[in-house]
Amino acid sequence: MEKNAYQKMSSGEQLLHALHSLTNMVRIYQGNNQLVRNCLVQLTESMTPLMTGAGLRVQLENGRFFINEEKLPRRRGVVEHVLELFYEFLTVRGIGALQFRTGIMTAPPEALVGFAVLLNECGERVDGPDWLDRQFRESGLDWVSVQVLAAGSERPARAAGERERRRPEPPGQRSPRKVYAYTLRSLRDVAQKISVNQRVGMRKAVRMVQTMVEEVFLQEQPLLLAMSTIRAYDDYTFTHSVNVAILSLYIGRQLGLPRETMECLGVCGLFHDLGKVTLPYDLLNKSEALTSEESAQLRRHSLDSTRLIVQLLAAPADRKSRVMIPPFEHHLKYDLSGYPVLGWTRPISLCGRILTIADVYDALTSPRVYRKEAMSADRALGLMVQGLGTVFDPLILKVFIRMLGVYPIGTLLELDNGEIALVSRAPLAEDLHRPWVVILREDGQGGFVRGAEVNLAEQDRDGGYCRRIVGSSHPSSRNIQPASFLT
Amino acid sequence: MNDVTAVDVPPDAPPAVPPAAGLKSAEILAAEKAVAAIMTGVKNFGVFAPEHASTINMLQGVLRAITQYGEIFGSLIFEVERQSLVFQGKPIYEGPPGDDNPAFVLFRAGISRFEFAPGLEENEVVRFFEIYNHYRVMADEPDDDLVSALWRAGLPHIFYEASYELWSEAETAVDYDALSALAPADSDGPEVTARPGKGWEALRVESSSDNYRKVSLALLPNLNEYCALSQAEQETLLAMVAEDTPAGGSEAAVRLMFMLLARESAAPVHEAALGFLQEVYLNFLANRAFQRAYFILDNIRKEAMVAKESKPWALPAFEKFYGVVLQPEIIDSLVAAWPHFGAMGAMEVKALGAILQQLPAKIAAQLVAQFNKVEIPEAQKLFVEIIVQHARRDREVLAAALHSEVEQLTLAMLAVIRELNDRNLVEQLLPKFRYDSRSQVRQETMRILASHNIY
Numbered sequence: 039m040e041k042n043a044y045q046k047m048s049s050g051e052q053l054l055h056a057l058h059s060l061t062n063m064v065r066i067y068q069g070n071n072q073l074v075r076n077c078l079v080q081l082t083e084s085m086t087p088l089m090t091g092a093g094l095r096v097q098l099e100n101g102r103f104f105i106n107e108e109k110l111p112r113r114r115g116v117v118e119h120v121l122e123l124f125y126e127f128l129t130v131r132g133i134g135a136l137q138f139r140t141g142i143m144t145a146p147p148e149a150l151v152g153f154a155v156l157l158n159e160c161g162e163r164v165d166g167p168d169w170l171d172r173q174f175r176e177s178g179l180d181w182v183s184v185q186v187l188a189a190g191s192e193r194p195a196r197a198a199g200e201r202e203r204r205r206p207e208p209p210g211q212r213s214p215r216k217v218y219a220y221t222l223r224s225l226r227d228v229a230q231k232i233s234v235n236q237r238v239g240m241r242k243a244v245r246m247v248q249t250m251v252e253e254v255f256l257q258e259q260p261l262l263l264a265m266s267t268i269r270a271y272d273d274y275t276f277t278h279s280v281n282v283a284i285l286s287l288y289i290g291r292q293l294g295l296p297r298e299t300m301e302c303l304g305v306c307g308l309f310h311d312l313g314k315v316t317l318p319y320d321l322l323n324k325s326e327a328l329t330s331e332e333s334a335q336l337r338r339h340s341l342d343s344t345r346l347i348v349q350l351l352a353a354p355a356d357r358k359s360r361v362m363i364p365p366f367e368h369h370l371k372y373d374l375s376g377y378p379v380l381g382w383t384r385p386i387s388l389c390g391r392i393l394t395i396a397d398v399y400d401a402l403t404s405p406r407v408y409r410k411e412a413m414s415a416d417r418a419l420g421l422m423v424q425g426l427g428t429v430f431d432p433l434i435l436k437v438f439i440r441m442l443g444v445y446p447i448g449t450l451l452e453l454d455n456g457e458i459a460l461v462s463r464a465p466l467a468e469d470l471h472r473p474w475v476v477i478l479r480e481d482g483q484g485g486f487v488r489g490a491e492v493n494l495a496e497q498d499r500d501g502g503y504c505r506r507i508v509g510s511s512h513p514s515s516r517n518i519q520p521a522s523f524l525t
Numbered sequence: 526m527n528d529v530t531a532v533d534v535p536p537d538a539p540p541a542v543p544p545a546a547g548l549k550s551a552e553i554l555a556a557e558k559a560v561a562a563i564m565t566g567v568k569n570f571g572v573f574a575p576e577h578a579s580t581i582n583m584l585q586g587v588l589r590a591i592t593q594y595g596e597i598f599g600s601l602i603f604e605v606e607r608q609s610l611v612f613q614g615k616p617i618y619e620g621p622p623g624d625d626n627p628a629f630v631l632f633r634a635g636i637s638r639f640e641f642a643p644g645l646e647e648n649e650v651v652r653f654f655e656i657y658n659h660y661r662v663m664a665d666e667p668d669d670d671l672v673s674a675l676w677r678a679g680l681p682h683i684f685y686e687a688s689y690e691l692w693s694e695a696e697t698a699v700d701y702d703a704l705s706a707l708a709p710a711d712s713d714g715p716e717v718t719a720r721p722g723k724g725w726e727a728l729r730v731e732s733s734s735d736n737y738r739k740v741s742l743a744l745l746p747n748l749n750e751y752c753a754l755s756q757a758e759q760e761t762l763l764a765m766v767a768e769d770t771p772a773g774g775s776e777a778a779v780r781l782m783f784m785l786l787a788r789e790s791a792a793p794v795h796e797a798a799l800g801f802l803q804e805v806y807l808n809f810l811a812n813r814a815f816q817r818a819y820f821i822l823d824n825i826r827k828e829a830m831v832a833k834e835s836k837p838w839a840l841p842a843f844e845k846f847y848g849v850v851l852q853p854e855i856i857d858s859l860v861a862a863w864p865h866f867g868a869m870g871a872m873e874v875k876a877l878g879a880i881l882q883q884l885p886a887k888i889a890a891q892l893v894a895q896f897n898k899v900e901i902p903e904a905q906k907l908f909v910e911i912i913v914q915h916a917r918r919d920r921e922v923l924a925a926a927l928h929s930e931v932e933q934l935t936l937a938m939l940a941v942i943r944e945l946n947d948r949n950l951v952e953q954l955l956p957k958f959r960y961d962s963r964s965q966v967r968q969e970t971m972r973i974l975a976s977h978n979i980y
Contacts, residue, residue: 055700059700239668241673440754
């Protein structure tokens with residue numbers, strides 16, 4: 039959890055945030071997953087200042103949370119949004135209050151996970167709260183009990199006879215954050231089923247890819263491209279796959295690919311690292327050098343992606359054909375000198391060549407456990423240029439650089455007037471060195487707020503540039519998530 | 526002069542009243558008619574063959590009703606609810622939730638609004654009904670759905686609004702501000718070099734070194750000129766896109782499957798790879814891509830031989846493959862290819878013949894039964910060659926073909942018997958043919974019997 043944002047929350051907000059995160063995480067990951075364990079730590083830490091001798095009570099009333107009888111103040115912004123979601127989560131389940139006793143502070147992790155799992159499952163029960171209470175007793179979770187939601191505590195229902203008229207956002211105007219979140223969810227669902235060897239349909243992933251294709255084509259600003267700057271250290275594999283899908287689609291648009299190929303490209307991007315789902319977490323996040331066996335195990339992932347697509351995806355053969363090849367190819371390199379070494383002599387497919395570029399770019403610009411500092415985007419591109427014709431298709435890489443500019447969207451820049459800025463839009467093709475940027479101003483609490491958007495190509499009366507770039511760095515060096523400022 | 530006043534209206538008559546409540550506007554009536562035609566279409570499409578009069582009349586009726594609406598009122602738009610279609614705020618179609626209710630089917634797919642725009646063409650109506658029928662019943666783990674199929678079809682006069690929020694927002698929201706882009710604090714320490722080995726992951730990052738700074742793309746001289754696309758490069762890109770076809774993907778996938786079969790040593794992988802190849806093989810047969818089909822069949826035969834030697838655990842997967850591809854219906858479809866013999870290229874014909882020769886002997890018996898469906902002389906000749914090949918190896922095929930009503934086949938089998946020069950065989954099979962009604966058969970039989978001194 040990002041330190042500054044979390045610290046800005048009150049204790050009550052931290053508690054609710056932790057509960058919300060935990061109920062989400064257990065839906066996706068097994069209990070022994072590190073992300074779940076992190077949530078458990080946050081939960082117990084958030085409870086510490088609030089726990090009294092009588093325990094800790096979380097109550098819902100008239101759209102507001104009460105913690106130990108004290109109303110939680112409403113605050114605008116992301117925190118409020120998360121709390122609204124958690125409120126809805128509880129009211130849908132008919133839960134009016136959660137009463138925690140001091141025993142929770144010493145409860146084993148498995149018990150806390152079980153609590154969150156039961157909380158999710160009671161949504162499917164008609165007698166949710168009663169069922170939940172029984173389950174808590176039977177499972178030995180005597181440190182928590184629930185109360186039924188009181189009448190009038192729900193959000194106002196629609197008037198009788200009033201028809202639901204919620205119109206979906208039109209294509210080209212969809213929230214890029216929501217599109218990103220739903221795409222991430224679709225991938226997690228597939229990966230979760232594959233990890234337990236369960237057959238899985240691509241329906242929702244395909245729908246999200248089609249949604250992304252529409253946004254790539256129709257959005258006036260490349261907002262989804264801005265989302266591809268998301269870097270989640272603790273959740274690298276999935277965010278990386280979504281980023282690769284987005285980057286690939288934007289390259290595809292530059293090339294003028296038809297819709298059906300764009301869909302295939304997006305699905306390939308999303309599933310290109312599916313083979314990593316079955317790798318141990320410790321291997322993927324090992325900081326020391328890998329042994330040769332570990333290296334061989336890791337390099338199997340592209341062939342494993344193919345194997346999983348063939349084995350477990352419920353798609354007809356023609357669609358499987360198009361989806362399995364690029365993930366197999368994405369480490370083969372343009373000159374076929376990469377891996378897996380199987381004597382493959384067919385030229386890399388077009389989607390495979392696009393995927394390679396998107397994959398390497400996102401990997402180079404991501405902080406990883408074995409790399410102290412992520413590369414800034416301009417350096418990543420500079421390094422990639424050295425692989426023209428060997429690792430990368432030279433023409434497609436050129437298209438990629440033209441699309442992003444020297445300083446791609448999300449790059450953190452230092453300007454000659456002392457300002458720092460985030461690249462927000464690609465430059466014109468005539469001068470790739472001067473993009474549009476969003477000036478960042480310090481908020482006095484260790485973070486930043488978004489300032490004006492300026493065009494670095496703007497010139498003063500004397501023909502000189504109003505602002506010049508003196509340095510570039512990766513936004514993680516200042517703990518910045520560019521998407522927060524750009525969307 | 527006659528009074529031409531039509532009506533003498535008394536001065537105290539009440540003003541004219543509007544139509545009584547319950548009378549519908551022309552627009553609503555037209556919309557109801559169109560929706561009723563569409564509902565009839567979704568229920569009956571596929572019941573009869575495409576060329577059947579009922580299908581043709583139904584499609585024309587749907588198109589006519591929608592077009593008539595469109596000519597006067599523009600796009601036909603209705604909202605989709607769980608059990609009903611709503612037109613201008615009122616239900617225009619209602620039914621219980623389920624696969625038989627088109628409103629429910631559309632609603633389940635996430636569609637909230639549906640539109641038929643003016644200019645709708647019959648092929649679009651057909652495609653819409655095909656997609657609807659295919660996805661009317663949702664599978665347990667579907668690969669895609671009605672909305673994604675409509676998206677792919679890109680019908681120019683059919684529009685819909687569908688939500689992409691396939692889960693609740695509460696369950697899917699990402700707290701972007703909470704995502705940490707940083708490594709954990711305890712990773713501060715000595716510089717960690719990246720993993721050894723080839724590839725871009727093996728990158729040593731030393732943030733304080735000059736080498737790191739020098740890598741920036743900003744330092745590349747003449748970057749703007751370098752990145753400009755020449756005319757030739759633009760044409761190359763266009764060609765690249767044009768050459769990227771789904772068929773290429775199938776061939777690569779087939780080769781990849783054989784790589785998996787050769788390398789992987791787990792039964793589920795073999796099952797999956799062979800299942801995939803089976804589907805591709807049958808698709809190739811259906812499309813009369815016999816060379817590609819033969820490639821698969823021949824390589825599977827080789828893999829099956831390897832499995833027999835050294836991978837007995839894989840044999841059930843191969844048996845399952847052959848169990849499917851050797852079904853009578855599949856052979857029938859091969860035979861159905863013969864009328865198109867004249868249009869097939871020489872290589873395709875050769876490949877078809879090779880496929881039939883690879884099939885087990887019991888299939889040849891099926892070929893014998895189908896022989897009279899083959900009318901083109903060149904095809905008959907090839908068919909006979911294939912049956913002869915099998916007959917040489919299998920007595921049952923020989924006997925079945927010998928007893929064929931088709932004289933050409935019987936004579937060919939007699940030639941095989943003569944070639945095999947087996948007295949026992951002659952004694953078993955030939956005596957009755959002394960009395961065959963076909964003179965050439967009788968004569969050839971007598972000659973063979975005589976050559977073995979059987980009278």
